[in-house]
Structures are given as structure tokens and as C-alpha cells.
Amino acid sequence: MNPTIKDVAQKANVSIATVSRVLNNLTGYSDKTKQKVNQAIKELGYQPNAIARGLINKRTQTIGVMFPKVSSAFSSDLLHGIDEFAHDSNYSVVVCNTDNDGKRTMKYLQLLREKQVDGIIFSSEVLSKEYYEVLKNMKIPVVLVSSQTDFAKVPYVKVDxxxxxxxxxxxxxxxxxxxxxxxxxxxxxxxxxxxxxxxxxxxxxxxxxxxxxxxxxxxxxxxxxxxxxxxxxxxxxxxxxxxxxxxxxxxxxxxxxxxxxxxxxxxxxxxxxxxxxxxxxxxxxxxxxxxxPLYEMGKIASEKLIRMIETGEIAANKIIAHSIVERQTVRTLT
CATH class of the missing domain: 3.40.50.2300 (Response regulator)
Structure with a gap:
């Protein structure tokens, strides 16, 4: 028989409510308590029921990420940062390849709506009014990375x-x-x-x-x-x-x-x-x-989105510092 949340609570010597708060990344417990609960989960092999958790907190703990070219090294570095922070925050990531000309964007926005994602990171593509209207109707937060917009409630993370x-x-x-x-x-x-x-x-x-x-x-x-x-x-x-x-x-x-x-x-x-x-x-x-710094940009975008999901507050835009990396393909003319 599969272990239950009650089994986890008994093993960690805490209440079921405390286990639930840890699972849903809420506040109201110490780091020591969190460690005890996570250790109990690990030892019992407990698998939280995502559907049941979604019914409790009205979330799926899932975010969508939209790239025009998923296979590129550029997208890979961004995604690494996005997924790292999302994973640490108990969120899963659904990645969509919108193609270079964005012809699949509307299709994937509909897919993410059906999957009831909690928020979307939109990368390297212009957020058109058409896309914005769809996102606004979804009533979920959106963060742009390596993109920019004048829409007031859509923050972005990019270099200048x-x-x-x-x-x-x-x-x-x-x-x-x-x-x-x-x-x-x-x-x-x-x-x-x-x-x-x-x-x-x-x-x-x-x-x-x-x-x-x-x-x-x-x-x-x-x-x-x-x-x-x-x-x-x-x-x-x-x-x-x-x-x-x-x-x-x-x-x-x-x-x-x-x-x-x-x-x-x-x-x-x-x-x-x-x-x-x-x-x-x-x-x-x-x-x-x-x-x-693409990894850092992805991580910051993920952090902003998850904070918006959990607090309802609009995040600020972030311009990330660039730098010149000198290797061996530029010579000094004399």
C-alpha cells in the first residue's frame, strides 16, 4: 500500500497541515521541521498527488516556457536557469517550441491553457497584442526573458x-x-x-x-x-x-x-x-x-514568475549586466 500524507506526518512527528505546508512551499515552519518532513518523504517513498494538491491551493505547480528554437545553445542555457529555480521551488516546467516565425505560438498558448499552467515565461519573441490578449484572458502571470514589452503588467529580464x-x-x-x-x-x-x-x-x-x-x-x-x-x-x-x-x-x-x-x-x-x-x-x-549571462537570466525570470504566482504582485523589470570576454579571435592593430 502506498504511503499517505498521514504516514509522513506520523514519521516526522508533525501535523498533516505542516506536511501540506512543506509540500506546497508555504511558510509557517522551521528549517529543521522542513528537513524532518523531507527526510520522512524520502524514507517512505511518498509521492504527493499533484491533482489533490491542485485542488487545495488552486495551482498545478507547473509553468510553461516558450522558445522559438528549443534546440539552440542559447535556449538551452536559459532553460537550465529557469528549470533550476523552478525545481528548487517544487514547480515542473513544460517547454514549447514556437518555431522561428512564431507560427506555433497560438497553438502552444492554447495547450498551456488546457494544462492549466500557473504562469508562463515567454522568451526571445515579440509579445504581440494578439498573444497578450490570450495571456490576459488566461489570468496568469507572464514574464519575458531576452525580450521586452511596454505592457505594464508583463515584466522582463534582459541585457541592454x-x-x-x-x-x-x-x-x-x-x-x-x-x-x-x-x-x-x-x-x-x-x-x-x-x-x-x-x-x-x-x-x-x-x-x-x-x-x-x-x-x-x-x-x-x-x-x-x-x-x-x-x-x-x-x-x-x-x-x-x-x-x-x-x-x-x-x-x-x-x-x-x-x-x-x-x-x-x-x-x-x-x-x-x-x-x-x-x-x-x-x-x-x-x-x-x-x-x-543566460543561465542567470533564466533563473531570475523563473524566480520573478513564481513570486508573482504565489503573491499576486507584479515584479519589476530587470536589466542584466553584460561583459566582454576576450579570447583569441581579435588582434590589436599596430
């Missing part, structure tokens, strides 16, 4: 993309580079496209360097598009001494294209990325890049 790219270009300029090309993400993308291009142009302007449209090429944040964009830069702006790519995957694609053309990095051309994904450390030579 404009400032991060401005600092990256200033870094290249400080190394003596003045002919700097950029591989941007999707043209017109208001999240990671336009602000990063604006940072690039403003940094050039601040150093008295004229903007050259032949040195700005657009990709789609993929390795393949980075390789294609680098080919275009070598054709149209072959005199460029440095290339900044708006994500590490495109930067690694650019590195691959440069090597195919017999160019040595950084001796013949310098390449810099954005994100500081694990592959940036693994390529040869290791990639100099702008770091946005």
Missing part, C-alpha cells in the same frame, strides 16, 4: 542590447580597428536586431568613423546565415579588418567561412560574437564575445 553592442564596437576600436563590418540578426527585428544595429552605428559615429552600408549584412541568427554573411562581407567589404556578429552562432559561421577562404583569424581578420555560448569556448581559435 544597444549598449552591449556599442561597448563591443568600442572594444574593437580600442584595438585599432576602424573598418568594422557587422553581421546583424533578422532585419527589422525590434528585440535583437534593430537595437544591436543602432549600437553598432552609434559606436562608429562616436569615434568619428563613417558608416558604410556595404559593411552591414543581415543574417537570421543561425550558423549558416553567419557563413553566408561572411562570404558577402569578403566580396563587398574585403578591406574590413574586423567583423562583429550579433550572436555566437553567426560568428562561428563567419569564422568557418574565413577559414575556407584561407584567412587566418585573427591575423588576417578579427571576429567577435555575442552571447558567450559554450561553443564560443570550444571553437579554434576560441571566440572573443559579449557575454549575456
Amino acid at each position: 542590447d544597444y549598449q552591449a553592442v556599442y561597448d563591443a564596437i568600442q572594444f574593437l576600436i580600442s584595438k585599432g580597428h576602424r573598418k568594422i563590418a557587422m553581421i546583424s540578426g533578422t532585419k527589422g527585428d525590434p528585440l535583437a536586431g534593430t537595437p544591436r544595429v543602432q549600437g553598432y552605428r552609434k559606436a562608429l559615429e562616436a569615434s568619428g568613423i563613417a558608416f558604410d552600408s556595404s559593411r552591414l549584412v543581415y543574417g537570421d541568427f543561425s550558423f549558416e546565415s553567419g557563413s553566408r554573411a561572411m562570404e558577402a562581407i569578403l566580396r563587398k567589404a574585403g578591406e574590413a579588418t574586423a567583423v562583429f556578429a550579433a550572436c555566437d552562432e553567426m560568428a562561428i559561421g563567419a569564422l568557418s567561412a574565413a577559414l575556407k577562404h584561407g584567412l587566418n583569424v585573427p591575423e588576417d581578420i578579427s571576429i567577435m560574437g555575442y552571447d558567450d555560448l559554450k561553443p564560443a569556448q570550444m571553437v579554434t581559435p576560441p571566440l572573443t564575445t559579449v557575454r549575456q
Whole structure:
């Protein structure tokens, strides 16, 4: 016969109400009591009934997470942070792959509604009015990560993309580079496209360097598009001494294209990325890049969402500090 909550209470020498409070992550007990209850649960092999708990606290202890590309290293790092905090808070995570153009977003919003998730983390996609109306009707909290919105009740966690790219270009300029090309993400993308291009142009302007449209090429944040964009830069702006790519995957694609053309990095051309994904450390030579702390961003977004679920209070927006990680793909011009 399976152990019950009553068995746990008896073994831990506490009331059933106290066990329930521990299981539902509520307050009103000491750390020592929590340890006793958890030890009793472990020794008895007790499995809480999620449906019964949901009836008590009106929650499923589940959050939904929506990514446009679940398989990417970028999404993986964010998800690691999200899941870590959710797990520690006794929440489960349902992950949805909305696809790059968001064509599955409405489908997955309906799925998450049917699963009665307690809240949603919405990542790397514009929160359109259409999506917002659906979420508002679901009456659950939403937090954006690596995204931004003007909707008052939807907090976000992200880096300042404009400032991060401005600092990256200033870094290249400080190394003596003045002919700097950029591989941007999707043209017109208001999240990671336009602000990063604006940072690039403003940094050039601040150093008295004229903007050259032949040195700005657009990709789609993929390795393949980075390789294609680098080919275009070598054709149209072959005199460029440095290339900044708006994500590490495109930067690694650019590195691959440069090597195919017999160019040595950084001796013949310098390449810099954005994100500081694990592959940036693994390529040869290791990639100099702008770091946005994705694991920490995911963890903060998860923390904000769960706090909103449990308190009903709207969390504040959070701009996360970026940094430049110098490795071996940028050289100093003499």
C-alpha cells in the first residue's frame, strides 16, 4: 500500500497541515521541521498527488516556457536557469517550441491553457497584442526573458542590447580597428536586431568613423546565415579588418567561412560574437564575445514568475549586466 500524507506526518512527528505546508512551499515552519518532513518523504517513498494538491491551493505547480528554437545553445542555457529555480521551488516546467516565425505560438498558448499552467515565461519573441490578449484572458502571470514589452503588467529580464553592442564596437576600436563590418540578426527585428544595429552605428559615429552600408549584412541568427554573411562581407567589404556578429552562432559561421577562404583569424581578420555560448569556448581559435549571462537570466525570470504566482504582485523589470570576454579571435592593430 502506498504511503499517505498521514504516514509522513506520523514519521516526522508533525501535523498533516505542516506536511501540506512543506509540500506546497508555504511558510509557517522551521528549517529543521522542513528537513524532518523531507527526510520522512524520502524514507517512505511518498509521492504527493499533484491533482489533490491542485485542488487545495488552486495551482498545478507547473509553468510553461516558450522558445522559438528549443534546440539552440542559447535556449538551452536559459532553460537550465529557469528549470533550476523552478525545481528548487517544487514547480515542473513544460517547454514549447514556437518555431522561428512564431507560427506555433497560438497553438502552444492554447495547450498551456488546457494544462492549466500557473504562469508562463515567454522568451526571445515579440509579445504581440494578439498573444497578450490570450495571456490576459488566461489570468496568469507572464514574464519575458531576452525580450521586452511596454505592457505594464508583463515584466522582463534582459541585457541592454544597444549598449552591449556599442561597448563591443568600442572594444574593437580600442584595438585599432576602424573598418568594422557587422553581421546583424533578422532585419527589422525590434528585440535583437534593430537595437544591436543602432549600437553598432552609434559606436562608429562616436569615434568619428563613417558608416558604410556595404559593411552591414543581415543574417537570421543561425550558423549558416553567419557563413553566408561572411562570404558577402569578403566580396563587398574585403578591406574590413574586423567583423562583429550579433550572436555566437553567426560568428562561428563567419569564422568557418574565413577559414575556407584561407584567412587566418585573427591575423588576417578579427571576429567577435555575442552571447558567450559554450561553443564560443570550444571553437579554434576560441571566440572573443559579449557575454549575456543566460543561465542567470533564466533563473531570475523563473524566480520573478513564481513570486508573482504565489503573491499576486507584479515584479519589476530587470536589466542584466553584460561583459566582454576576450579570447583569441581579435588582434590589436599596430
